[in-house]
Amino acid sequence: MPSFLSSLRRKSRHNIKTEHHEKHAAHDNTHANSQNTNGVSRRKSSSTLNSSAVGSSTSTTPATSTSGEAQINGAKDDIPPLPTPRPQRPGVNPTKRYSLNGMSTSSSSLLHANPSSLLAPRVISVSDGSWVHQQVLLIFGQIGDSGRPLDGTVTVNHHQGRFPPTAWPVCDSYFKALVHLEPGWNRLRLDFTSPKVSSSNTSVSPHASFLNVNYLPLTDSPPLQLAIILGRDSPGTYDTTPDRKQREGNGLDLAVKKFRMAAYLWQAFTGEQMNRHGFGRRCFRFEDSWEPGTLSYQDWGTGQFRNQAKIHIIRSDKTVAEIRDLDRAQQNPKGTKKGELFGIAADAVKSYFNMPAGQKQYVSCLFLDAHWDTKHQVILGHAALGGGVGDLQLGIFGSHALQSYPSSIEEVWQAFGDCTRTDTTHVANDCNEAGSSWESANIGIGAHLHETGHLFGCPHQESGIMLRDYVNFNRTFTTREPYSTRTKAPGQRLVLPSDECSWHILDALRFRFHPCFRIPLDRGHGDGSVQVWTVDNGQGGVIATSKSGIAWVELYTEGDDVCHYWKRWPEIENQYPRQVSLVESELRDMLPKEKQKSRLKLEIFSAGGGKHVVEDLVQLANQKLVRVKLPDGRWGYRSGKLGYSQMEGSEPQEIILESAHIQTKLLLSIRVYHGLAVDGLEFIYEDATSQLFGKRGGKPGGTEFPLDTRKGELLLGFALRAGLWIDGIQILTSLGRKSEWFGNAHGGSGHTLIPPRGYTIGGIAGSSAAWLDGFQLIITR
DSSP states (O other): OOHHHHHHHHHHGGGOOOHHHHHHHHHHHHHHHHHOTTSOOOOOOHHHHHIIIIIOSSOOSOOOOHHHHHHHHTOOTTOOOOSSOOSOOOOOOOOOTTOGGGOOGGGGGGTOSOTTOTTSEEESSSOTTEEEOOSEEEEEEEEOSOSSOOOEEEEEEOGGGOSOOEEEEEETTEEEEEEEOOSEEEEEEEEEEOTTSOOOSSSSOSSEEEEEEEEOOOOSSOOEEEEEEEOTTOOSOOOOOHHHHHHHOOSHHHHHHHHHHHHHHHHHHHHHHHHHTTSOSOOOOBOEEEEEOOSSTHHHHHTOEEEEEOEEEEEOSSOHHHHTOGGGOTTOTTOSOTTHHHHHHHHHHHHHHTOOTTOOEEEEEEETTOEEETTTTEEETOOOEEEEETTEEEEEEESTTGGGSOSSGGGHHHHTTOOOBOOTTTSOOGGGOOOBHHHHHHHHHHHHHHHHHHHTTOOOOSSSTTTTGGGGGGGGTOSSOOOBTTTTBOOOSSOOGGGSOOOOHHHHHHHHTOGGGOOTTSOOOOOOOOEEEEOOGGGTSEEEEOTTOEEEEEEEETTOSSOOEEEEOOOBTTBOOSEEEOOHHHHHTTSOGGGTTSOEEEEEEETTSOEEEESOHHHHHOHHHHEEEOTTSOEEEEBOOBSOOOSTTOEEEEEEOGGGTOTTOOEEEEEEEESSSEEEEEEEETTSOEEEEEOSOSSTTOEEEEOOGGGTOOEEEEEEEESSSEEEEEEEETTSOBOOOEEOTTSSEEEEEOOOTTOEEEEEEEEESSSEEEEEEEEEO
16 A cells, blocks of 8 residues: 555544444455455545545644655655745645645535634735636735734645645735636635644645636737847857856756746736726737746756747847947947847847738847946847837847846745845846846846837836836735845835836726737727817817727827826727817816916827827817818818828819709719729719819729619718828718728728718818829818
8 A cells, every 4th residue: 555545544543533433444444355356456535535634623633744745746855946046935835636626516615624714815906706818817915804914925726736836925914926827717725824823734724715717818819929039159148147157057948937937927917907907807918839837946847848938039140249239239328329239139030930911920029148248337239129110019128137037936026035236247237226136137027028018009108117117016026125225225014006016007008909908808999090170169179080989198298208198088888989079178177287378289099009199289179270161151171181292293182072062963973093002083973073083093994983872872981091192992881881992902001081970071182193192081060
């Protein structure tokens, strides 16, 4: 009989009250053995093992030793140690093979071993039964409700023991932890232990609670790709101190583990921030790969395969010396090629992914060959940049702080508590804000997240990650902060969510409508373009419309480089208003008195991810600049113009549709002249007359689109593709019909021109050169 079963039988005998019971037990064993004539040994069921190990509340025998528990787990005594001698971890009791976490429903009554415990961990940030879309979830909680602050440890036992248990410190009764989730339903057990609190000798802490979370991976949104870029002759190492190099190394394999862990911290942080801003637990996803797991250091020695974020290894065509060119160093005040590292990264990424035209890629890159030059006191091979190049959205950062990153979940809170001073004879103190190891991790992980924010379209903000609040990035994952060399003061004793850094609400709004953050409940918005219209003062003065809905507007006064004032519209049943009034007096009332007379710039954002910039609201609202008098005496108003009207020979054009002011004129059809762009539009009436806007070029005779006048079909508006000129056009009617696309249906960007409610099309304005290079509607009531 295996030794661990013998120990369990010996332990269970203490619960047997009489000798009579012992005889019956012996008789049962003998009877069972006598019946086993086919040579197959019988075992106790898992439920029997459970009841003998933890089910008896009257047992007074000490619990099985740690080594015994390891045997029950099937674990080995030679579990690989933590590769980096961080501060001592609290002890973690491995999950038993037949632990309560994996019990069936029939045994669930045993899960609440002590439901009356006031010290059971209580998760505050995540409600029981929540749905999430990220593999690593951040939780925040409290130990009990008593006013007596306690320190100790919370151990997270993952669903059915599929991921090793992790231990997290409790400070003044509060804790934060990262939880690894399996796709589907996860039942997690949180155990609290403390040297100041008595505990029983059972395998389950008397101070335990359970959290149920459903993890639904997202596969229908574009991933954030993670890439490490090396020079073509790079040895694949990064800067570190000699003692750390001796302890853990500095090779490419460890760099992959550290970068992957940093990316999961970005994701956990962002998912929590989106939830706090009221947008649910939406977040970007990674491209996953089935490979040896690195998120738990306990997997390193066993080679346990897991589904985890893929790190692409990209070899640039540049040498290490070229990447480390002093003139390319972003922090070199005398550098003449500071922006070239972004181009080097973009070329390497485009070549690696072989990007097809029209398919966007979102890639965050780490330059592994970044190096601290002690002679010039500058970081070579590093640039903190983010933005877009065509279809590529790219963020780049150096590896100069990588040595301070955690490489597994178990190391996270320890990395953010490591006060080892930064040795600038070997590694950089970036911006003199990384004087210790934990502060270096803040700068490296947080500043790289800042550039990833630029990748997602975020500008600089007045606060949050997109300013420089990432110097407090550690506070998201810890409840106590060590001494700071940056502030030269002791860290905060108790760090609560209100003390953490954040994504600004304007960043969260951008994420809410970004394709990488899409969740199954989101509607498909299609065309996200925004149009602005100057109308009668009684109708609001200025109206913004979008087929996908208007979500918010940002206000910039003269001299503002970041946004301080904004207005949001409510989301009702996953929909935003398609038409809003931008009343100048109301917008100026949002500003402080000293800025209310300043020049006012607006940036209007739609729920479809579109944006329209109004450089000067006063000029837009000036009706004299856009007003047109129709022949019947009514006023018409020009819309915002598409196209730049800058082609050679470009001349302004404008027509007032006769059907708009002559009741007897009936518009029968529209003939479109087109080739690779749009050359002109001809409006044909029932009396055989017509009006031409533009030229009769392109396809001979053009293409005619008739209106069904018997059903009262009218011209409603146009869908356009436009950039420098008008690439393509589609006709929209009042019966919901759409013409085919004329011209280039994939050129420029998409726009929908439909007059606001209460207005109709009165004419067309714009400009024409070899083809149309400007287009506006004239609307009237």
